[in-house]
Amino acid sequence: MPTIRNGLAVLALADARLPNGGHVHSGGVEQAAASGLVTTVEDLREFLYGRLRSAGFTSAVFAAAATHAAANGEVDWLVLDAELDARTPSPAQREASRAQGRGLVRAGRAAWPSPALDTLVAVTGRPHHPLVLGVLAAAAGTEPWAAALVAGYQSVSGPSSAAVRLLGLDPFAANAVLVDLSGELDRLADTAAALAHLPPGDLPAPGSPALDLLAEAHHHHHREEVRLFAS
Numbered sequence: 001m002p003t004i005r006n007g008l009a010v011l012a013l014a015d016a017r018l019p020n021g022g023h024v025h026s027g028g029v030e031q032a033a034a035s036g037l038v039t040t041v042e043d044l045r046e047f048l049y050g051r052l053r054s055a056g057f058t059s060a061v062f063a064a065a066a067t068h069a070a071a072n073g074e075v076d077w078l079v080l081d082a083e084l085d086a087r088t089p090s091p092a093q094r095e096a097s098r099a100q101g102r103g104l105v106r107a108g109r110a111a112w113p114s115p116a117l118d119t120l121v122a123v124t125g126r127p128h129h130p131l132v133l134g135v136l137a138a139a140a141g142t143e144p145w146a147a148a149l150v151a152g153y154q155s156v157s158g159p160s161s162a163a164v165r166l167l168g169l170d171p172f173a174a175n176a177v178l179v180d181l182s183g184e185l186d187r188l189a190d191t192a193a194a195l196a197h198l199p200p201g202d203l204p205a206p207g208s209p210a211l212d213l214l215a216e217a218h219h220h221h222h223r224e225e226v227r228l229f230a231s
Contacts (some may be wrong), residue, residue, distance in 0.1 A: 091216070105121055160178055
């Protein structure tokens with residue numbers, strides 16, 4: 001595990017209290033619960049493991065790549081943003097990522113303003129959340145590994161919290177599930193950081209058709225009935 005530079009910034013970026021709007025997104029848990037796919041702590045464990053290995057890994061890779069790019073000053077943000085768009089088949093998930101990115105831009109400009117962040121926004125309009133996260137990590141003086149760690153953690157911590165709210169699960173048991181994923185999260189961050197230097201077109205992204213379908217179903221039902229979460 002690398003030594004983390006500027007640990008306070010990393011903790012702040014991972015903190016659920018950061019006002020970036022992430023608390024209104026369930027990461028697919030709301031639809032999974034409504035469909036009866038997640039009803040117990042063990043169901044949640046399997047869901048979070050799968051989410052970390054798929055959507056979480058993709059977010060971690062692109063967050064690490066954005067940190068590397070911002071730190072080195074040579075990047076085509078439009079290409080990096082488009083490559084992440086291409087690896088996110090679900091329109092609902094793309095919209096959720098951009099909505100969270102917009103929220104993080106507002107928070108980031110107050111805490112870690114940087115020319116790279118301004119350029120990212122100017123070029124892409126509404127950048128994806130992992131790219132904003134990576135740029136802020138670079139502005140805070142930390143490394144791709146830390147950005148990947150935060151991205152991976154957020155991919156499971158938000159859904160875990162949502163499951164407690166939606167299903168009334170034991171919060172201590174749900175938190176224990178997160179802790180059990182710590183080794184997997186460290187390995188994910190290691191892999192993502194090792195790939196951060198690759199050209200955008202070569203960055204990997206494991207597919208997750210189930211999450212795509214849950215996101216699209218949630219979007220459809222959200223227009224017909226009140227839901228607690230936006231995605």
